[in-house]
Amino acid sequence: MTDDDEMRLDELARRAGVASTTVRLYQNKGLLPGPRLVGRTGYYGEHHLTRLHLIARLQAEGFSLAGIGRLLDSWEQGRDLAALVGVEEQLDALLGRTDEVVLDPADFAAHFPPGTLTPDLVAHATALGLVRGTEDGRIAVPDRRFLDSGAALARLGVPADVLLDEWEQLLTSTDAIASRFVGLFITHLAPPGWQDGINEATTARIAAALAELRQQAEQVLLTAFDASLGHLAGEQLAALALPAEEVG
Numbered sequence: 001m002t003d004d005d006e007m008r009l010d011e012l013a014r015r016a017g018v019a020s021t022t023v024r025l026y027q028n029k030g031l032l033p034g035p036r037l038v039g040r041t042g043y044y045g046e047h048h049l050t051r052l053h054l055i056a057r058l059q060a061e062g063f064s065l066a067g068i069g070r071l072l073d074s075w076e077q078g079r080d081l082a083a084l085v086g087v088e089e090q091l092d093a094l095l096g097r098t099d100e101v102v103l104d105p106a107d108f109a110a111h112f113p114p115g116t117l118t119p120d121l122v123a124h125a126t127a128l129g130l131v132r133g134t135e136d137g138r139i140a141v142p143d144r145r146f147l148d149s150g151a152a153l154a155r156l157g158v159p160a161d162v163l164l165d166e167w168e169q170l171l172t173s174t175d176a177i178a179s180r181f182v183g184l185f186i187t188h189l190a191p192p193g194w195q196d197g198i199n200e201a202t203t204a205r206i207a208a209a210l211a212e213l214r215q216q217a218e219q220v221l222l223t224a225f226d227a228s229l230g231h232l233a234g235e236q237l238a239a240l241a242l243p244a245e246e247v248g
Helices: 011-017 020-028 045-060 065-076 082-094 105-111 119-127 142-154 160-189 200-241
Strands: 036-038 040-045 100-105 137-139
Touching: 011 020, 020 045, 020 082, 045 065, 100 105, 105 137, 119 160, 137 142, 142 160, 160 200
Parallel strands: none
Antiparallel strands: 036 040, 100 137
């Protein structure tokens, strides 16, 4: 890495989507290495940005800061920083980092039909973790697919508030489905000895096994959804086509 690739604190925080005070907090708690000091000025590198993304992802998965600290400490034992960054990148792939997009408020609103987004709806979406505000006043969407599919459904005529309500209900179902697949993974697919500790080798094996499971699970779910949609839609349309006296 050259000096030109390094960042000051504010730039690191902006690119990581956190406050500068959060970066300092992580440093104080030992979760983030200190910067390279030149006089009284600190410079941060891509490995700091990688670590911040990992911390955010682990927090989203339910890890406390103390738990994240213990996890990082276990990885760092006997490893240099370059090796640790490699493990972080593997775990990041394992956890399924999505394609984040950051937009100005006007650009974000332009994806939806005029007048459909209100402050209350944006607050609801923020509470659900679908969007978040950045320090510079923009809107970050952690998963571009939500923006694309949500905007497409809104253009089809589904009200935005209904979309958010449906998303909230859907998460209950998808959490239950994902839990079943996680159970399959732990029982049948996890590499031997993985519970003894996660290192670079076991992380790679877990990531490979989960990637294959995820691919097959998507096919299973799509097939099951197609069958359910066809069955239920057929029943509803058939009922609508019947004369009123036959329906009763």
